[in-house]
Amino acid sequence: MATSTDVGDLDVAKISVPTYEYKGVNTKVFHVGSFGKLWGEKLNPDYFSLQENAANSEEAEDAAFAEEVGISADVLEEVKFVCSLDTLRCHPENESPDTEVVGPNPSLQTLRVQKRKQDYRETLTIDKTCRSNIYASEMECVTERKRPADPEAMVAEGEIILSINIVYPVIFKRFRKHRQHQTMRVLGSQKLTELRDSICCVSDLQVSGEFSNMPDLAPEHINKDHYKSAFFFFEGVFYNDMRYPECRDLSQTILDWAQNHYTHDKLQAAKMEEATFNDLKIKIGFPYLYCHQGDCEHIIIITDIRVAHRDDCLDKTLYPVITKKHWVQTRKCSVCNMYIPRKRWVTSKDCFAPMDPCFFCDKCFRMLHYDTHGNKLGEFLAYPYVDPGTFN
Amino acid sequence: MENFSDAAKSDCESLLHRFQRTDSVRYEEFSAIWRDMKFSTVFYGKMAANEKRFFSREILAIASHYFLPPYSFQIRVGSLYLLYGLYNTQLCSPKEKIRIALKDWDEVLRFQEDVTSAQHYDAAYIMRRLFLDKAFYFCAMPEMLCYRMGKRQHKHPICEEFRDRPARVKDLVNLETLEEVLNVHEHYHKMKCAISASASQPDSSLSLIQQDLVPQLKDVVLDFHNWQEKRTKRVKQSVKTNSEEDNDADAGQGSSQQDESSRRAQLLASIKSKSYGQLVEVSKSRRHRQTEMESSGSGSDQGSAQAGCGGRKRKTPPSLKARIAKEVCSKVTPDVEAVELKEEATPLSTPWRLSIITEKDEELEKDYLIFVEGVWSESSRGGKKNLKS
Numbered sequence: 001m002a003t004s005t006d007v008g009d010l011d012v013a014k015i016s017v018p019t020y021e022y023k024g025v026n027t028k029v030f031h032v033g034s035f036g037k038l039w040g041e042k043l044n045p046d047y048f049s050l051q052e053n054a055a056n057s058e059e060a061e062d063a064a065f066a067e068e069v070g071i072s073a074d075v076l077e078e079v080k081f082v083c084s085l086d087t088l089r090c091h092p093e094n095e096s097p098d099t100e101v102v103g104p105n106p107s108l109q110t111l112r113v114q115k116r117k118q119d120y121r122e123t124l125t126i127d128k129t130c131r132s133n134i135y136a137s138e139m140e141c142v143t144e145r146k147r148p149a150d151p152e153a154m155v156a157e158g159e160i161i162l163s164i165n166i167v168y169p170v171i172f173k174r175f176r177k178h179r180q181h182q183t184m185r186v187l188g189s190q191k192l193t194e195l196r197d198s199i200c201c202v203s204d205l206q207v208s209g210e211f212s213n214m215p216d217l218a219p220e221h222i223n224k225d226h227y228k229s230a231f232f233f234f235e236g237v238f239y240n241d242m243r244y245p246e247c248r249d250l251s252q253t254i255l256d257w258a259q260n261h262y263t264h265d266k267l268q269a270a271k272m273e274e275a276t277f278n279d280l281k282i283k284i285g286f287p288y289l290y291c292h293q294g295d296c297e298h299i300i301i302i303t304d305i306r307v308a309h310r311d312d313c314l315d316k317t318l319y320p321v322i323t324k325k326h327w328v329q330t331r332k333c334s335v336c337n338m339y340i341p342r343k344r345w346v347t348s349k350d351c352f353a354p355m356d357p358c359f360f361c362d363k364c365f366r367m368l369h370y371d372t373h374g375n376k377l378g379e380f381l382a383y384p385y386v387d388p389g390t391f392n
Numbered sequence: 393m394e395n396f397s398d399a400a401k402s403d404c405e406s407l408l409h410r411f412q413r414t415d416s417v418r419y420e421e422f423s424a425i426w427r428d429m430k431f432s433t434v435f436y437g438k439m440a441a442n443e444k445r446f447f448s449r450e451i452l453a454i455a456s457h458y459f460l461p462p463y464s465f466q467i468r469v470g471s472l473y474l475l476y477g478l479y480n481t482q483l484c485s486p487k488e489k490i491r492i493a494l495k496d497w498d499e500v501l502r503f504q505e506d507v508t509s510a511q512h513y514d515a516a517y518i519m520r521r522l523f524l525d526k527a528f529y530f531c532a533m534p535e536m537l538c539y540r541m542g543k544r545q546h547k548h549p550i551c552e553e554f555r556d557r558p559a560r561v562k563d564l565v566n567l568e569t570l571e572e573v574l575n576v577h578e579h580y581h582k583m584k585c586a587i588s589a590s591a592s593q594p595d596s597s598l599s600l601i602q603q604d605l606v607p608q609l610k611d612v613v614l615d616f617h618n619w620q621e622k623r624t625k626r627v628k629q630s631v632k633t634n635s636e637e638d639n640d641a642d643a644g645q646g647s648s649q650q651d652e653s654s655r656r657a658q659l660l661a662s663i664k665s666k667s668y669g670q671l672v673e674v675s676k677s678r679r680h681r682q683t684e685m686e687s688s689g690s691g692s693d694q695g696s697a698q699a700g701c702g703g704r705k706r707k708t709p710p711s712l713k714a715r716i717a718k719e720v721c722s723k724v725t726p727d728v729e730a731v732e733l734k735e736e737a738t739p740l741s742t743p744w745r746l747s748i749i750t751e752k753d754e755e756l757e758k759d760y761l762i763f764v765e766g767v768w769s770e771s772s773r774g775g776k777k778n779l780k781s
Binding site: 017018019020024025026027030035038039042043044046047048049061065068069071075079080082083085087088089090091097099100101102103106107108109110111112113114115117118121130133134136137140141144145163165284285286287301303304305306307309310311 | 395396398399400402403419420423426427429430431432433434435436437438440441442443445451477480481483486487489491493494495497508511513514516517518520521523524526528529530531532533535536537538539
């Protein structure tokens with residue numbers, strides 16, 4: 001009995017150390033929770049402590065170091081002097097060089113590349129940083145080093161953070177190489193439903209139906225309110241969102257089908273609201289699935305799992321944190337050429353429109369397609385439209 | 393951004409190359425090279441904030457590759473210093489972190505142990521500094537994985553010149569090569585049978601190599617491996633005992649150690665004259681230890697030990713440790729100084745595995761080389777007979 005548990009422990013230790021299945025692509029399956037625990041056991045708590053360093057801690061640390069390796073205070077002083085950060089400075093002490101400018105004839109390869117870029121920039125008449133870059137860096141920094149006002153909401157020490165990429169439901173060729181739709185960070189102790197609620201996809205906001213005959217009657221209810229079912233698929237398990245009575249088990253059809261067609265592994269169903277990320281067994285870098293609205297399917301990839309760091313966002317309530325979002329071009333109204341405000345329409349087979357489909361703001365749409373009494377003019381189909389840029 | 397990472401990689405490598413040429417693991421040497429190359433300027437140039445972060449992340453990832461095996465000890469120390477330098481000079485705030493994977497953590501701990509037990513205080517201090525500055529992310533994997541959907545994937549070929557060498561024999565003769573040799577040998581045997589008069593036994597004039605080649609080769613390699621293991625253990629033990637004896641610093645120990653070291657020096661000299669040429673080159677990674685021994689020994693009266701290594705004397709400035717020792721010792725009595733220096737020199741003066749071997753091992757090594765050579769030339773020349781039997 002005892003030996004069998006020992007073997008079990010060994011196995012757990014072995015499978016919770018992630019290793020490559022295919023080098024540089026994805027890892028083998030491992031258990032997220034025990035991975036986090038293993039780091040906790042192996043690390044000196046000082047190394048991942050989330051507390052700010054106390055002012056006098058450095059001296060204490062140095063003394064501890066001297067004791068550990070068995071050197072006297074004098075020797076320690078010398079070591080400290082030899083290793084001080086001043087030794088890395090490449091310019092005179094009283095000067096502070098302009099870090100934005102690469103000097104002439106740099107010897108480092110990197111600087112030569114940088115220099116080439118700089119020379120090219122000098123030929124430009126306007127030189128400014130790309131707006132999407134500014135946006136992206138703001139996005140990354142906005143939660144960095146945030147502390148909660150309420151100490152209760154502090155992230156626990158040794159908590160793990162997962163980075164998750166969510167891909168567009170349709171993988172356009174041109175997006176495939178570059179952009180994921182959004183990147184989120186979630187905590188290991190969070191429920192899968194918390195991730196599900198923070199994924200924003202336009203199909204949740206869509207209102208379905210054609211309303212060219214009665215534009216005023218277009219319902220305010222969006223799809224998210226109607227169809228609440230969704231599931232994640234990780235390593236052979238469907239995690240269904242069953243929080244509401246009207247939720248349906250979307251995976252049932254697939255499970256039934258799989259019984260006859262899919263023989264490799266037994267597929268299972270579980271509840272999304274009962275599973276935390278720590279409970280999952282996953283591969284990093286492997287494509288999984290998020291499906292909602294019945295058929296809106298997103299590939300999701302867990303790109304990274306790590307122990308929480310002092311510089312991370314430490315407010316539990318802010319998670320899941322969005323760190324990256326693809327900035328999409330917003331459609332403009334084809335009449336007034338303004339960014340479409342909240343209410344908007346897309347028409348098809350429209351005898352007034354220059355193209356098909358064509359986008360309108362509410363005002364222009366009504367002016368063009370209806371007379372003063374609200375009667376429909378001409379033939380067209382009109383649908384309420386939600387722009388993907390609405391999440392920008 | 394495309395060729396930034398290639399350029400950064402070649403910059404890191406040229407820095408490490410220069411560091412390797414110093415045959416030292418001292419931080420002073422490293423920082424001198426760093427300043428000479430103006431390595432802090434690597435982060436200069438006009439970049440958007442997120443480009444800056446991306447570049448910092450990239451160059452830290454590149455540098456941390458050299459921190460892990462299969463690179464030699466010296467390169468790994470160099471990489472540690474490089475990470476220290478890059479981490480502290482990067483221009484973005486908060487600083488980008490260095491990623492360490494769980495699977496590599498044991499290696500890092502072992503490295504830390506090595507550094508401490510070899511008394512490289514500067515490296516140990518820097519490592520500790522980095523940990524306490526929270527310069528690391530403790531990750532599942534050394535890089536973000538996105539199923540090749542994201543940015544371009546970088547290949548990171550191993551830089552052969554930085555590789556650690558003590559495992560060379562093991563690399564050379566592993567299970568597969570043994571099997572291969574066995575196959576070739578069987579084939580050879582069959583061929584001989586085919587051209588001989590009797591079908592089962594080859595003609596005696598054709599028996600030019602040993603029959604039990606593969607088992608012998610295996611034994612030789614195993615012997616060598618065991619010897620290597622034993623050797624490392626012994627070195628570790630001697631370090632331990634020395635540190636224990638540090639406390640009561642007895643004079644008798646000092647003289648016996650001197651005996652030992654002079655014996656070793658003689659042995660070394662005699663072996664070297666005979667066998668240096670055909671042996672595997674001394675692992676570069678461990679040269680620093682010898683260098684160290686020379687420099688720390690130069691203050692003491694160990695002329696014999698120096699004579700042993702006379703063939704490979706280097707003009708290395710006294711190491712930090714030597715200078716520290718001098719400084720410390722100038723304050724204590726000369727007797728203690730001598731003993732201390734001797735004791736310090738002994739564990740370190742054990743040259744690494746391949747450079748000092750006993751007569752028996754030398755024989756084994758020779759045999760093994762001949763075997764391997766014989767088999768290889770046989771297989772490569774397609775049955776052309778090798779006459780070294």
